[in-house]
Amino acid sequence: QVQLVQSGAEVKKPGVSVKVSCKASGYTFTSSYLHWVRQAPGQGLEWMGMINPSGGSTRYAQKFQGSFTMTRDTSTSTVYMELSSLRSDDTAVYYCAREISGLYYFDYWGQGTLVTVSS
Amino acid sequence: QSALTQPASVSGSPGQSITISCTGTSSDVGGYNYVSWYQQHPGKAPKLMICDVSNRPSGVSSRFSGSKSGNTASLTISGLQAEDEADYYCSSYTSSNTRVFGGGTKLTVL
Numbered sequence A: 001q002v003q004l005v006q007s008g009a010e011v012k013k014p015g016v017s018v019k020v021s022c023k024a025s026g027y028t029f030t031s032s033y034l035h036w037v038r039q040a041p042g043q044g045l046e047w048m049g050m051i052n053p054s055g056g057s058t059r060y061a062q063k064f065q066g067s068f069t070m071t072r073d074t075s076t077s078t079v080y081m082e083l084s085s086l087r088s089d090d091t092a093v094y095y096c097a098r099e100i101s102g103l104y105y106f107d108y109w110g111q112g113t114l115v116t117v118s119s
Numbered sequence B: 001q002s003a004l005t006q007p008a009s010v011s012g013s014p015g016q017s018i019t020i021s022c023t024g025t026s027s028d029v030g031g032y033n034y035v036s037w038y039q040q041h042p043g044k045a046p047k048l049m050i051c052d053v054s055n056r057p058s059g060v061s062s063r064f065s066g067s068k069s070g071n072t073a074s075l076t077i078s079g080l081q082a083e084d085e086a087d088y089y090c091s092s093y094t095s096s097n098t099r100v101f102g103g104g105t106k107l108t109v110l
Helices: none
Strands: A003-006 A010-012 A018-025 A032-039 A045-051 A058-060 A068-073 A078-083 A092-100 A113-117 B009-012 B018-023 B035-040 B047-050 B064-069 B072-077 B086-093 B099-101 B105-109
Touching: A003 A092, A010 A018, A018 A032, A018 A092, A018 A113, A032 A068, A045 A068, A045 A078, A045 A092, A045 B086, A045 B099, A058 A068, A078 A092, B009 B018, B018 B086, B018 B105, B035 B064, B047 B064, B072 B086
Parallel strands: A010 A113, B009 B105
Antiparallel strands: A003 A018, A018 A078, A032 A045, A032 A092, A045 A058, A068 A078, A092 A113, B018 B072, B035 B047, B035 B086, B064 B072, B086 B099, B086 B105
């Protein structure tokens, strides 16, 4: 069965970076895009970006260009997201979600990773 | 890319029907039949309820249906049940090959 398992919660100080992983299983890793979506406390869902695990190409929301990087490791079927220069308003739950190539919806989601930015 | 517009809250009594709207532009909702809807219970990951405007994934109750007219998509839940109480989000593909979510709607079952 398809599973997306994310790394554990992080507590970071303002100005540093955080890297969160999402390990995929149960399907062919290179057949689907993986996206990152975040949700600040009490707020809605916000799309951050996507990666094509097949070639590694990425596309980011304009808001996150320059501070956000997605990478993948095909040997372990894992995608990573790194957010730099953290601020307190980056405190959120970060989700990875799968989108089958050619289909424009998220059919499987990770369990979420809470990133807390606090001095 | 601005978020799609959803009402902040809707409510209904058990057995009734409710509709949640999701308004975008011709560059997202109006331009493509790639609107999806997600249900999120507190502390849980979102769950896909409707894809491609009106298609229900396997396992999703037939009480959930979707439609679109122009730049506005809608999610209708009929025969409301207590377990339908949750937050609902729409999402759309965009002309920039990005994705965008609505602000979310809190459904209260009275």
